[in-house]
Amino acid sequence: MYIEYYIIENLLINYIIISCTSILIKKHNDIKKKLAGALLGALYSVAYLYPALDILFTVPFKVIIMTIITLICFTYSSKREYIRILFVFYLVNIFISGSTYFIIYFTGIDHLKISFIIVCAYVSCELLKYIYRDIKMIRYIKDLRKTVTIKLLGQNYNCEALLDSGNLLKDPISNNDVVIVKSSVFKNLLPDILNYDYNDMDIIKIEEIIEKLDDEISNRVRLIPYKHANNNNSDIILGLKADYIEIDKQKIGNIVLGITNFNDEEYSAILNPNILSEV
Structure with missing residues (x-):
């Protein structure tokens, strides 16, 4: 029975790590691919239980396994993009592993308790998301306009989007970023x-x-509350959950489209800077 819990524990933790990587790089990937990568990682972890297989946990084998997992879970258009994905995947693994064991050591709770170690991994993932976001936001964004493809109900909608630091709207329920669209x-x-x-x-x-x-x-309807500057009254924007949006050939999931009637002939959408800073 123990090995079954051990596999489930590692499966869930690997899924959290892969999902966190996907969020940090703003890369839309299929749940089946994430589960396949998580399952491979879980099966690989079983070798820890067999001393005769210690060779599988040397640095070269670990690099090979992590490379295979990223190839399974993520799509990329260039070597440079893949190296970035692999780097972030390593970063997430190191951060979540280190912070999880720190929490276990600090609290003194038995790390074999599945629910606790999974919670530790999830908390570490959430913390890393905030740290990574703040680091990326420091980077100066030169291009204030982007061509955006919106995928909604299987259909594509192309539009020119303006980066506006005043648009920091989020869906209050899911905490997803909001893109304002005509x-x-x-x-x-x-x-x-x-x-x-x-x-x-x-x-x-x-x-x-x-x-x-x-x-x-x-x-897919969402209600997005917001306030105008110098006005304490709250208003509502009608939102629609997108399949994903695509910017610079990067698919970005977990996006809500805020529908408005703003008047401007040069662009049809307003981007939240948190989105563009991660592309």
């Missing part, structure tokens, strides 16, 4: 609701809009 971008998908003033939304109007949407779209 409603006209989705005129083929949402032809019946383009006449609404999305800059002046309230619960009643949003309920009217939801009633006109089919179930597949309405299930």
Whole structure:
């Protein structure tokens, strides 16, 4: 029975590490690929239980296994991009392993308790996300405009986006970053609701809009509260959960699209700088 718990423990921890890497590099990857990589890591960890297989835990073999895992879990368009993915994967492994064992040592709790070690790995992942984000945000962003491809319900929508440091909106439930997008971008998908003033939304109007949407779209609706500068009153933006967005050939998941009617002929979307700084 012990070996079954051991495999489950390592499977979950490896999945957390792979998911954390995906979040840090803002790389959209399939859950099946993440599970495949996590399973390979879990099976590899079983060799720890057999002293005769110590050779598998020399540095060259560890590098080979981690390379195979990243090749399984992530897609890349160049050697430089793959090296970046591999570097972040190593960073996440080192940070989560080190911080997890520190927490175990500091608390004195038996590290064989599966639930506790998984919680430690998850907490370490969350901490690393904040540290990594702050480091990346220090970097000076030169290009203020990007061509963005939005994937929503299997369809692609291309638009020019402006980087705006004033857009730090997040979905309060999922904490996903929000990209502000003109409603006209989705005129083929949402032809019946383009006449609404999305800059002046309230619960009643949003309920009217939801009633006109089919179930597949309405299930993606999010309500994003925000405040104008010098105004204490809270307003609401209608949001739609995207499949993902693509910037500079990088697929970025966990994005909410904030639908508005802002007037500008040169761009159709406003990017949260947290998104662009990770591309």
